[in-house]
Amino acid sequence: MTDDSQRFTAMYDECRQRVWAYVVSRAGRQIADEVVSETFAIAWRRFDDVPEPALPWLLGVSRNVLRDNIRAEIKQESLARELETWNEGDHAERVAERFAVVRALATLSEDEREILILVAWQGLSPRDAARVVGCSPAAFRVRLHRARKRLAQAVEGAPAIVNRPRVRSMHKEWS
Amino acid sequence: MNPMDELRAARPAYYDAQVDETTRAGELAHAMAQPRRTQSRKAWRPVWGLGLAGAAAATAVAVTVSVAGGGGVGVGAGGGSTGVTALGSPGAAATPEVARLSAKQLLLVAAESSRKTPVAEGAYWHRESTSGVAQQVGTKVKYVVNTLGRAQFWIASTPDRPSYWVSQNLGTKPAKGQEDAWRQDGSPTNWKIQVGTKRMSVTVDAGSGKPSRDRIDVNGKVFDLAGHNASMAELRALPTTAEGLKRYLLKGYQGHGTEANTPMDADAWLFQVTAGLLEDMPVKPATRAAAYKVLAGIDGVRNLGQVTDALGRTATGVGRTETWPTGRFERQLLIDPDTGALLTDQYVAVEPRGEYSWAKPGTPINWTATIKASWTDETPDS
Numbered sequence: 001m002t003d004d005s006q007r008f009t010a011m012y013d014e015c016r017q018r019v020w021a022y023v024v025s026r027a028g029r030q031i032a033d034e035v036v037s038e039t040f041a042i043a044w045r046r047f048d049d050v051p052e053p054a055l056p057w058l059l060g061v062s063r064n065v066l067r068d069n070i071r072a073e074i075k076q077e078s079l080a081r082e083l084e085t086w087n088e089g090d091h092a093e094r095v096a097e098r099f100a101v102v103r104a105l106a107t108l109s110e111d112e113r114e115i116l117i118l119v120a121w122q123g124l125s126p127r128d129a130a131r132v133v134g135c136s137p138a139a140f141r142v143r144l145h146r147a148r149k150r151l152a153q154a155v156e157g158a159p160a161i162v163n164r165p166r167v168r169s170m171h172k173e174w175s
Numbered sequence: 176m177n178p179m180d181e182l183r184a185a186r187p188a189y190y191d192a193q194v195d196e197t198t199r200a201g202e203l204a205h206a207m208a209q210p211r212r213t214q215s216r217k218a219w220r221p222v223w224g225l226g227l228a229g230a231a232a233a234t235a236v237a238v239t240v241s242v243a244g245g246g247g248v249g250v251g252a253g254g255g256s257t258g259v260t261a262l263g264s265p266g267a268a269a270t271p272e273v274a275r276l277s278a279k280q281l282l283l284v285a286a287e288s289s290r291k292t293p294v295a296e297g298a299y300w301h302r303e304s305t306s307g308v309a310q311q312v313g314t315k316v317k318y319v320v321n322t323l324g325r326a327q328f329w330i331a332s333t334p335d336r337p338s339y340w341v342s343q344n345l346g347t348k349p350a351k352g353q354e355d356a357w358r359q360d361g362s363p364t365n366w367k368i369q370v371g372t373k374r375m376s377v378t379v380d381a382g383s384g385k386p387s388r389d390r391i392d393v394n395g396k397v398f399d400l401a402g403h404n405a406s407m408a409e410l411r412a413l414p415t416t417a418e419g420l421k422r423y424l425l426k427g428y429q430g431h432g433t434e435a436n437t438p439m440d441a442d443a444w445l446f447q448v449t450a451g452l453l454e455d456m457p458v459k460p461a462t463r464a465a466a467y468k469v470l471a472g473i474d475g476v477r478n479l480g481q482v483t484d485a486l487g488r489t490a491t492g493v494g495r496t497e498t499w500p501t502g503r504f505e506r507q508l509l510i511d512p513d514t515g516a517l518l519t520d521q522y523v524a525v526e527p528r529g530e531y532s533w534a535k536p537g538t539p540i541n542w543t544a545t546i547k548a549s550w551t552d553e554t555p556d557s
Contacts, residue, residue, distance in 0.1 A: 021190045
């Protein structure tokens, strides 16, 4: 293997599952493999552009792939199914606290959910998360603050009905 | 616990799961089958360009296999036993008047025609091309298939708009004259092709793919010119004399090729970079003319006479033989003498070795044919 393919493989091994998880939380697992595969194809084409750490960049690319390559209705359907599983939970989860918070998360808007997931599940700093969604770190902090408030309200109120996901136009894109 | 901490604690288990080995192998192979595009050396000629030259190097060929391709054009007529038409092959018959000219004279004709083309402007520089790469395949019997592709570049005239590369795999088919061998092999619709190391192979499918669009602007500097990224404004300000342009370009020469760190002599490098400029870049007519004059000043360029390109267009051709780890190949530029347009840029086998040892002399290994290269006020979304 060449140096590049070794480095690329290492990056893939480090980040692949994170990218997949991100796509699942945005658009469901039905289409996650396809989006991930295309994301890493782009990453190889542009390997010299990939910054370190690679994860925020890869998430940004997968976000664009999701927007540009997947038809809206397919995305919507796949995400709706995913959120149903969040709302129902599995047997072990039903008794656990985590069920309530995941269920609450499923009721938020797509943008709010994304912001919370980037921070809480992907573990990104606000700065890196801002790069993924394509806004300034300052704007991201404001949006994060708002999303946290919404999450707290949703946990308390914990509405039983899942919001149908809305497909929105995205913000400034990653380039 | 506050909701944010609860949320952290509720992170799904699949975040830490391992991808299964089959998916992993498939995704890695798919990714590495893509043509490389590098920001530092070549910001936006992902398929061939010098990609052509890189293609002659073993590893570069491997990664381009499933994507590059020549226009769905069946690679011209003729065929011969390799099934790949000898486009402007070394032995191509030249018409008397063209044949009498030296390569240098031919390039000066192209320079003069370029100088006379009108200056144009628009919102986007739009270039559309088809490309092809030949590959030997087959289990029971060996034969040649061509993987074809189409690519479009939309380069914004000002950096406030996005620039895009749109590419589409047009599928892989037996080369002309190879259909019988393909049928003997059981008429397969996909082929396994070894990539890079022996450990990885890519399945090349006969079917075509969807177009995919990719943003390619890097701070407004979209073009790779002589080893650095250049903006539209820099292109407009390029020198308009051969001496000035040559001096400008050679500042980027560092002893190695434009795609990799393999050593490359200055003449081959200058030929490469100048051809790339003529093929891709919206420069002033006077700069184009200067570029042809730079080519005319390079040693070792021969006149191929009158030739037909992969799209069936008549052109005059010049060629320069280059040596790569996989043997000797001729870089050929097929030019419309009336307009100075660079119609086709291709690599033809001269003395191929290794993974190209199957290619008879005169076989184009890969080619890019420009269909359109013009300014437009249309946008990539229209």
